[in-house]
Amino acid sequence: MKTKDAIKKILNDNYGNFVSGEEIASKLYVSRAAVWKAIKALTDEGLQIEAVTNKGYRLKSDLLLTDCDRIMKKCEGYFPPFSVIHKPVVDSTNDEALRILKSSDLRKKGENTLVIADEQTKGRGRRGRSFYSPEGCGLYMTLLFHPRIDINSLTTLTALAAVSVFSALSEIKCENELKPAIKWVNDIYVEDKKVAGILSEAIVNMEDPTETAVLIGFGINLFSPKNGYPKSLKNIAGAVFDRANPLSKVTLKDDLIVGILKNLAKFMDPANSDEAIGIYRDNSMLIGKYVKINSFDNVDRDKYGYVTGITDDYKLQIKYETGETDILSSGEISAVRY
Numbered sequence: 001m002k003t004k005d006a007i008k009k010i011l012n013d014n015y016g017n018f019v020s021g022e023e024i025a026s027k028l029y030v031s032r033a034a035v036w037k038a039i040k041a042l043t044d045e046g047l048q049i050e051a052v053t054n055k056g057y058r059l060k061s062d063l064l065l066t067d068c069d070r071i072m073k074k075c076e077g078y079f080p081p082f083s084v085i086h087k088p089v090v091d092s093t094n095d096e097a098l099r100i101l102k103s104s105d106l107r108k109k110g111e112n113t114l115v116i117a118d119e120q121t122k123g124r125g126r127r128g129r130s131f132y133s134p135e136g137c138g139l140y141m142t143l144l145f146h147p148r149i150d151i152n153s154l155t156t157l158t159a160l161a162a163v164s165v166f167s168a169l170s171e172i173k174c175e176n177e178l179k180p181a182i183k184w185v186n187d188i189y190v191e192d193k194k195v196a197g198i199l200s201e202a203i204v205n206m207e208d209p210t211e212t213a214v215l216i217g218f219g220i221n222l223f224s225p226k227n228g229y230p231k232s233l234k235n236i237a238g239a240v241f242d243r244a245n246p247l248s249k250v251t252l253k254d255d256l257i258v259g260i261l262k263n264l265a266k267f268m269d270p271a272n273s274d275e276a277i278g279i280y281r282d283n284s285m286l287i288g289k290y291v292k293i294n295s296f297d298n299v300d301r302d303k304y305g306y307v308t309g310i311t312d313d314y315k316l317q318i319k320y321e322t323g324e325t326d327i328l329s330s331g332e333i334s335a336v337r338y
Helices: 003-013 021-028 032-044 068-075 093-104 151-171 249-268 270-282
Strands: 049-052 056-059 082-090 112-120 138-145 180-183 187-190 193-204 212-221 290-294 302-310 316-320 325-328 332-335
Touching: 003 021, 003 032, 003 056, 021 032, 021 056, 032 049, 068 082, 068 249, 082 093, 093 112, 093 138, 093 193, 093 212, 112 249, 138 249, 151 180, 151 187, 151 193, 151 212, 151 249, 151 270, 249 270, 270 302
Parallel strands: 082 112
Antiparallel strands: 049 056, 112 138, 138 212, 180 187, 187 193, 193 212, 290 302, 290 332, 302 316, 316 325
């Protein structure tokens, strides 16, 4: 293990407390100068470290840390092997994963990669929308993997990702009663505000559609920004936890990542399909609601009707005011007062 990685682990293990340079040097059998050089390298990479004379070093108190080795180890036996790449800042984790795919030919090798960032400067959502991703507030990651599925199964895969996020959040133990809900197709809401979105993209082999590289991007607002959301988002976006929540923030992000991946592996198994669709239906925030439907075409741009259910392949069942029924595989739905 490199000196800087060993120091990062020491600071992580002593989260919230100062560790002197002398103590670090003694533990690692290196000089104080080597400690200072490694600390500088870590801060240059974007890790926020407080340095106080006569006290030593400690990680910034509101930091959400990422321990790549811990994530991989906890997923062993639950999810196909993958490597983890952690970066302090990227434009978009989906874009970073796509660059990795193109540069290293992972598509042919079939290797799985998880890209995690502390901040996104150009986080992406569906239909070209942006996803606000400030530092220290959320979980931003993209899973690049190679399921042998047909391109037509991607909608189902996206819905399973939503079930996986919902389940991982529901498993978190906290004093605040957490009541997440799923908004078709793949958004997670808490108290009628969006706290998580999922963006799935595929790179398809046209000669063999089963040889598909899939990018599933996850954006989860764990905490609200200290200065609040931008004006355009303050009535729309929410966060899963209060900053005063007693949870140990140092491992929160890693625990959620592990939970999401374990659940995704579980629900991708056809043997658990009934459980997955049951969770999706039971926690839908739209079934039984009067909604506005935007299908993004040029005809009947806005329709209204009731959501009567969700099919086994995660399509939305609609009954219009005329009595006609429909099954939607795409579009945008919003609940409205009636």
